[in-house]
Amino acid sequence: MSIELASRPHSHGAGSEKPPKTKSQALRSFRAADFPELTGREEDWRFTPVKRLAGLDQADTPTATTLDRQAENLPTGVKVETIAKDDPRLGGILTPFERTSALAWEKSSDALLVSIEGTVDETVVLDVTGQGNDGANYAHMYLDVAEEASATVIMRHTGSVTLSDNIEINVGNHAELSLTSIVEWDRDSVHLQHQKARLGDGAKLNHLAVTLGGDLVRHFLTVDYAGRGADVDAYGLYFADGGQHLEHRQLVDHAVADCRSNVNYRGALQGQEAHTVWVGDVLIEAEATGTDTYEINRNLILTDGARADSVPNLEIETGEIVSAGHASATGRFDEEHLFYLRSRGIPEDEARRLVVQGFFNEILVKVPNEELREHLISAVMARLDEAQETR
Numbered sequence: 157m158s159i160e161l162a163s164r165p166h167s168h169g170a171g172s173e174k175p176p177k178t179k180s181q182a183l184r185s186f187r188a189a190d191f192p193e194l195t196g197r198e199e200d201w202r203f204t205p206v207k208r209l210a211g212l213d214q215a216d217t218p219t220a221t222t223l224d225r226q227a228e229n230l231p232t233g234v235k236v237e238t239i240a241k242d243d244p245r246l247g248g249i250l251t252p253f254e255r256t257s258a259l260a261w262e263k264s265s266d267a268l269l270v271s272i273e274g275t276v277d278e279t280v281v282l283d284v285t286g287q288g289n290d291g292a293n294y295a296h297m298y299l300d301v302a303e304e305a306s307a308t309v310i311m312r313h314t315g316s317v318t319l320s321d322n323i324e325i326n327v328g329n330h331a332e333l334s335l336t337s338i339v340e341w342d343r344d345s346v347h348l349q350h351q352k353a354r355l356g357d358g359a360k361l362n363h364l365a366v367t368l369g370g371d372l373v374r375h376f377l378t379v380d381y382a383g384r385g386a387d388v389d390a391y392g393l394y395f396a397d398g399g400q401h402l403e404h405r406q407l408v409d410h411a412v413a414d415c416r417s418n419v420n421y422r423g424a425l426q427g428q429e430a431h432t433v434w435v436g437d438v439l440i441e442a443e444a445t446g447t448d449t450y451e452i453n454r455n456l457i458l459t460d461g462a463r464a465d466s467v468p469n470l471e472i473e474t475g476e477i478v479s480a481g482h483a484s485a486t487g488r489f490d491e492e493h494l495f496y497l498r499s500r501g502i503p504e505d506e507a508r509r510l511v512v513q514g515f516f517n518e519i520l521v522k523v524p525n526e527e528l529r530e531h532l533i534s535a536v537m538a539r540l541d542e543a544q545e546t547r
Contacts, residue, residue: 184251188215188262191255200254203433203465205401208372210346212292212320213256220291223284223317225268231278234307235271243267245298249324250352254376257350260320263294270299272333276307279525286317289344295321299335303328303356308524309335313369316342322350329356329383334364334524340535341369343400350376355415357383364522365421367394367402368535374403381412381444390419392434393519395536396462398427405435406451410444419451422519424512425462426540434484435467440477448478455486456515458540509537 183190194213196206211217227236239246246267252258270282286293301307305328327333341347347370353361367373379388388408396402408417423432434453455464468482502510513520516536523529 182253184253185258186247186252186261188255188258191258194255204374204403205372208346208401209256209348210289210292210318212259212318212346212348215259218291219263220288220293220318222288222291223286223293223295223319225282225284225295227270227280227282231276231280233272233274233276233305234280236282237269238266239269239298241266241296243269245300246296246324249326249354249380250322250350250378252322252350254350256320256348257322260294260322260348260350261296264296264321267296267298270297270309271302272300272305272307273302274305276305280307280309282309282311284311284313286313286315286319286341286345289316289318289346291318293317293319295319297321297323299323299325299333301327301331301333304330306332307334309333310525310528311335311337313337313339313341313347316345318346320348323352325351325353325361327353327355327359327361330358331356332360334362336364336524336528337366338528338532339365339367339369339373341373343369343371345370347373347375349374350378352378352380353388354380354382355386355388358385359383359387361388362522363388363390364519365390365392365404366532367392367404368539370400370402372401374405376405376407378407378409379417380409381415384412384414386412387416388418390417391519391522392421392423393516393532394421394423394432395539396423396425396430396432397539398461399429401431401433403433405433405437407437407439408449408451409439409441410447410449411441413444414446415444416448417451418449420519421453422455422516423453423464424456424458424515425464426458428461430462431464433465435469436482437469438471438480438482440472440474440480442473445474445476446478447480450479450481452483454484454515456512457486457488458512505541509540512536512540
């Protein structure tokens with residue numbers, strides 16, 4: 157480990173004898189050695205099959221260089237470059253609060269810097285491609301949206317990989333960012349990711365996570381507010397097939413007055429041992445008067461043998477807010493809807509497709525690119541059709 161990494165400051169949490177109340181007060185460190193090895197019994201890991209992490213939680217796992225990140229035909233106002241890990245911007249937003257994130261910090265050799273200035277009308281597409289899962293890949297990215305800038309960015313994840321990475325997102329004062337992450341890894345892939353966004357005065361973040369591929373995917377999104385009037389909408393869509401583990405977690409930390417957040421994730425599951433996890437944490441600190449927040453997660457179980465865990469958490473430290481709420485619902489395929497459609501002459505397979513597409517439609521309309529939206533609809537329908545053929 158280089159001198160620069162070792163010299164990074166780190167914290168051991170609240171610094172008192174009392175255990176931390178929330179994740180925002182938990183242990184944070186750039187050093188993986190400060191975190192105990194995972195057993196699977198930890199509260200934050202109790203849903204995750206740690207034996208399937210492919211060594212991403214172990215310091216001695218052999219590293220690989222089978223990850224490729226490319227951005228072609230960049231529009232004016234966007235710059236992509238590789239920077240050294242001792243760049244002072246790195247670590248200024250994200251300090252790991254999990255062992256795997258700390259290992260990704262230590263083991264990534266450099267970082268990809270995506271800089272956005274001014275109003276960018278064309279969509280920025282970043283392709284993240286895995287070229288094999290023999291060994292572990294570690295990566296870091298810093299996405300910097302300058303003050304009053306605006307852009308739409310799409311990250312596409314494809315191929316086969318074992319990957320742990322961190323992404324820092326800076327949305328400057330009065331800037332706007334639409335960020336869509338599409339995960340369509342091959343089924344042998346394992347991916348652990350921590351994204352952390354910091355929003356300045358009046359900043360706006362539209363975040364969309366779509367997860368369809370991989371064997372085990374665990375993504376964490378953290379949002380911090382650095383200025384008043386900041387606003388975040390975080391949407392998610394996931395579809396787990398037999399044996400897949402897809403896990404999404406969010407921590408929205410309202411520590412500034414007059415900010416807003418909205419979290420809306422929807423998932424479908426089918427097949428034996430398909431497993432999805434959604435954990436949404438929203439903290440409204442004492443200083444965050446005027447907060448307006450809501451989070452919801454809905455899951456549709458299509459077959460027996462699938463399991464969805466959904467845990468919304470809301471902690472409020474001030475009563476001077478606009479509103480705060482959360483909701484969670486998990487249910488089976490609605491046979492009444494199916495019967496209604498079939499009674500009007502629609503074949504059963506087509507009726508099932510309509511019900512599933514209708515379930516996801518609230519999220520699909522948030523996809524900022526029409527061609528990509530059609531691709532995702534086709535991918536979801538193809539997965540549903542495969543299951544129907546085996547019934």
